[in-house]
Amino acid sequence: MTGMDAILNGGLQGFLVVALLLFAIGLATVLLRRTLLMQFMGVELMLNAANVALLAFARYRGGDAQATVFYLFIIAVAACEAAIGLALVIGLYRHRGTTDSDRAASLKQ
Amino acid sequence: MNKYYWLIPILPLVGAAFNGLLGKRAGKGAVTFVGLGVVFGSLLLAASAFLAMKATGDHRLVLNYGEWMATGSLSVPFGMVIDPLSGTMMLVVTGIGFLIHLYSVGYMHEDEGYARFFSYLNLFVFFMLTLVLGSSLVLMFVGWEGVGLCSYLLIGYFFETDFAPDAGLKAFLTNRVGDLGVSIGMMVLFAAFGTLTVSDILTQAGHLAPEVGFGVLTFATLMLFVGATGKSAQLPLYLWLPDAMAGPTPVSALIHAATMVTSGIYMICRLAPVFSLAPITMDVVAWVGAATALFAATIGLVQRDIKKVLAYSTVSQLGYMFLGLGASGFAAGFFHVFTHAWFKALLFLGAGSVIHAMHHEQDLFKMGGLKAKTKITFVTMFIGTLAIMGFPGTSGFFSKDEILYLAFLKSPALWVVGVIGACCTSFYMWRLMALTFWGEPRDHHAYDHAHESPLSMTVPLMVLAVGSLCWGVWGIPEAFGGTFAIGEWLKPALTFGQLHGAHGHHAGPAVLLACISTGLGLVMGFLGWSTYRNGPAAELAFAERHPFLHDLLLNKYYVDEGVELYLLRPIRWFGNVLWKLFDVIIIDGVGVNLPGALARVFGDFTALFQTGRVRNYALSMALGAAVLLYVFLK
Amino acid sequence: MFITFAFVTLLGALGMLLQKNVIVAGLCMVATFFGVAGLFLLLANPVAAALQIIVYSGAIMVLVLFVIMMLNSHEEETAQTARPVQRWVSVVLVAVLALGAVKLVLSSAGLKTLAVKGQPMPGAMTLQQVGTTLFAEHLLGFEVAGLLLLAAMIGAVALTKRNL
Secondary structure (H helix, E strand, O other): OHHHHHHHHOOHHHHHHHHHHHHHHHHHHHHHOOEHHHHHHHHHHHHHHHHHHHHHHHHHOOOOOHHHHHHHHHHHHHHHHHHHHHHHHHHHHHHHOOOEOOOOOOOOO | OHHHOOHHHHHHHHHHHHHHHHHHHHOHHHHHHHHHHHHHHHHHHHHHHHHHHHHOOOOOEEEEEEEEEEEOOEEEEEEEEEOHHHHHHHHHHHHHHHHHHHHHHHHOOOOOOHHHHHHHHHHHHHHHHHHHHEOEHHHHHHHHHHHHHHHHHHHOOOOOOOHHHHHHHHHHHHHHHHHHHHHHHHHHHHHHHOOOEHHHHHHHHOOOOHHHHHHHHHHHHHHHHHHHHHHOOOOOOOOHHHHHHHOOHHHHHHHHHHOHHHHHHHHHHHOHHHHHOOHHHHHHHHHHHHHHHHHHHHHHOOOOEHHHHHHHHHHHHHHHHHHHHHOOOHHHHHHHHHHHHHHHHHHHHHHHHHHHHOOOOOEHHHOOOHHHOOHHHHHHHHHHHHHHHOOOOOHHHHHHHHHHHHHHHHOHHHHHHHHHHHHHHHHHHHHHHHHHHOOOOOOHHHHHHOOOOOHHHHHHHHHHHHHHHHHHHHHOOHHHOOOOHHHHHHHHHHOOOOOOOOOOOOOHHHHHHHHHHHHHHHHHHHHHHHHHOOOOHHHHHHHHHOHHHHHHHHOHHHHHHHHHHHHHHHHHHHHHHHHHHHHHHHHHHHHHHHHHHHHHHHHHHHHOOOOOOHHHHHHHHHHHHHHHHHHHHO | OHHHHHHHHHHHHHHHHHOOOHHHHHHHHHHHHHHHHHHHHHOOOHHHHHHHHHHHHHHHHHHHHHHHHHHOOOOOOOOOOOOHHHHHHHHHHHHHHHHHHHHHHHHOHHHHHHOOOOOOOOOOOOHHHHHHHHHHHOHHHHHHHHHHHHHHHHHHHHHHOOOO
C-alpha cells in the first residue's frame, strides 16, 4: 500500500490528503456555523488547505521559488480580505446588533 | 375606336369616385352632371361598340387590355367580350340605367345624401358592366360580388332607419350563400377545363368525355345555379328581395328589377352550352323557376305595400325566366329578361311617382282615385300592366308565351304551374292598379296634395312605356308569323363552340296554348280590377271569412319566421357556444391564462431558493461544485 | 514527524468546527496554523513556515480575536428555526467530498509516480531564492499586491467609520 505508506511517511499523497481534509473541515465550518466570524475562519482554513496543496506539489515537482512567491501573494490577498471582511462584520453588527448570518437575510424573496 | 371601349365600364367608376369623394363639396349640380354624364357617355360608347360588333362577320368583338393574373395554368386578362348576348345586356344596363339616373335626379332631389346616392348608383353600373362584359369567369365574379356590395349599400341607403340597414345586411348575407355556390362552381369548372375564360370553356365543353363530363358538369352547373338562386331571388334564397324595398325606389327599379337580379339568368345564358350538357341541372332550374313563379305570385295577391307587390312580382317573373332557361329556351329566357327590364323598371318608377305624389305613402289601402291627378303616371303604368299580364301585342305577351310554350314541351305540368302563376300575376297587378288609380280616394289629405311628378321623372316613364309596347317585335315566334329574330340574333353567343344548333318549333299547339293562357289572364285581370275598383272592402271581407289563408299569404307563408327560428337561432346559439366555451374557456383559459399561471407557479417555486441566507447559498455552491467535480472526474 | 504535524493540524481544525465558544474556536485555529507551519517545514520551506506563523497566526488571527472580543459574540446564539435538513445535507456533502477526494488521491497513478521514494529531492527553500524570484520575475505582481493592500487598508478604515 504505497498510499498508506506515503501518508504515514509524508509523501506527496500524504500532504494532499491533509490538505483535502482541511478543506473539507473548512467547508463544513462555513456550512454549519451560524456566526459570521466562524464562517470567516472556515474560509481562512480553506485557503490554508489550498496553500498546503500548492507547496506540496511545488516541492515534489521541481521545487523552485515560484510557488513560494505565489504563496506570498495568496497570503497578501488573504490579509486584505480579512481586513475588509471584518470591517463589514463590524458594520453589520452596528446595523443589526447581531452577527448571525441567518438573521441578515433581507435579500430574501 | 377599339381602344376606347374600356371606358364603357370605367367611366361610371370615375363618376362614382368623383361623386363619392368630392360630391358633397361640389354641390348637387356638379353631381348631377357627372352622375348622368358618365352613364350617358358609357351609353354612347356602348352603342358604338354594339355597332362595331354587328359589323364583324361572326358578331364577336374580343378586346384585351393586359394581363391581370397569370399563375400556373390560370390566365385572367382584363378582357371584354362583346357578342350579341353581352352587347344587348350592355345596352340594357347603360340605357335603362341612364333613364333611371335621370329619374333619380327628380326623385332624390330633396335628399341629403344626393352625392352618395349617385356615387353608389354609378358604382353599381360599373360593376354590372364588368359582370356583363368580362371575358373570364373571374371578372364576371368580380362584377357579381360588386353588384352585391352596391345592392347592400343602396338598400341600406337610409341608414338612419332601423329597418334599412338590416335589410341591406340580409341581402348581402343571402347573396353570400349563393356566392359560395358560384365559387365552387368556378373551381370545378377550372378543374375540369383548366381555364376560366368563357370562350375557352365553351369550346371545350363539347369535347368532354361523356362519363366524366356528366358528373362534373352537373355538379358545377348545380353550384352555379345555387349562386344564381341567391342573386336572382329564387326559392329558397329569395327572402332578401322583398326586404330590399327599403331602399329608394329608383334602386328597386334598376337593381332589383332590371339588372342585378337578372345576373343569374345572364350567367346561365353565357354558359348555355355547358348547362345544356347537364340535363339534371336543367330540370332543377325549370322546376325551381316554376315553383318560385307560383309561390311568389300567390304572396303578391294580398300585399298592401305597393312596392312589396312589385317585389314579389319580380321574384315571380324571375321564376318565369328560369323556367324558360330550364326548358332549353335560353333565347326565350333572355328575351323575357329584356322585356321584363322595360316593363318592370316602368312599373317601379311609376310606383315611385305614385309614392312621390302621395307624399311617401306606400299603403295601397290608403290610395285611390289617382287617375285624375297623375295622368302620365297612370297611362304609363297602365301600359306596363298590360305588358306584364301578357296582353296580346305587348312585349310581355310574346316573351311570356314563348316560355310557357317551351315549358309545355318539356312537361305539361310545368305549363300548368306557369299558367296559374300568370293568372295570379294578372289578378294582383290589376288589383294594384284598381286600388291606386280607381275609386274614391281613401286618404283625402294626401289625395288633395297629390300632383304629377316633374319631367325628369315622367320622361323616363314615357320612354319605358314605348319600349314595353314595342320590343315585342323582336321575338315574334314563327307560330304567329314572325321569325323569332331574337333567337337568331343570340345564336352565335348561346351556341358558341357548339356543334349543334337550337331546335325548331311547331306552330299548332303554340297558338292554342297561347290563347288559353292569355284568355285566362285577361279574365283574371278583369276580375281583379272589378273586385278592387271601389276599394279593398272585398279583400277585408275575404280576410274575415278565411283568416287562416289570408294571413298565410299576407305573412309570406311565415318563411322568414321559420328561417329565424330554425336556422338563425341555432346559428346564434352555436356562435354563443363557440364564444363561451371555445373562446373564453379554451383559448383564453388554457391557451393564455394557463401558461401564465404555470409561469407564476414555477417562479414562485424557484423563488423559494432565494432565502437571503448566506449559508444556503454556500451550500448550493458547494453542491454544484461537487456535481461538476463528479462529472469531470468521471 | 509528518503524522504529528498532520494530527495537530487536523485536530485543531476539528476543534474549531466543533467548539461552541467562539474564542476557544479561534485559539484552535491558531493551533491549526501552527500545525500547517510545521507541515511547511517538512516540505523544506522554512520561508513559508515563517510567513505562515507571522502573518496568519500572528496578524490575521489576532485581528479576528480582537473583533470577536469587540463584538461580544462569545457564545453561539440559538437558532431561530432549527434546520435539520440543511444541517444533515451539509454534513453528508462534506463527508462525501472528503472521502471521495481522499480516495481519488490515493488511487491516482499519476500521483504515485511523483511520490516515489529514493528520488533526490531539491534542497530547502531559502529566502534569497524567494526574494530573487519575487523581485526579478514577479515585480509587477509585487507592486500590485502592494496596491491591493493599500486599498484594503483604506477600505477597512472607511467601512468602520461611524459617521461617514
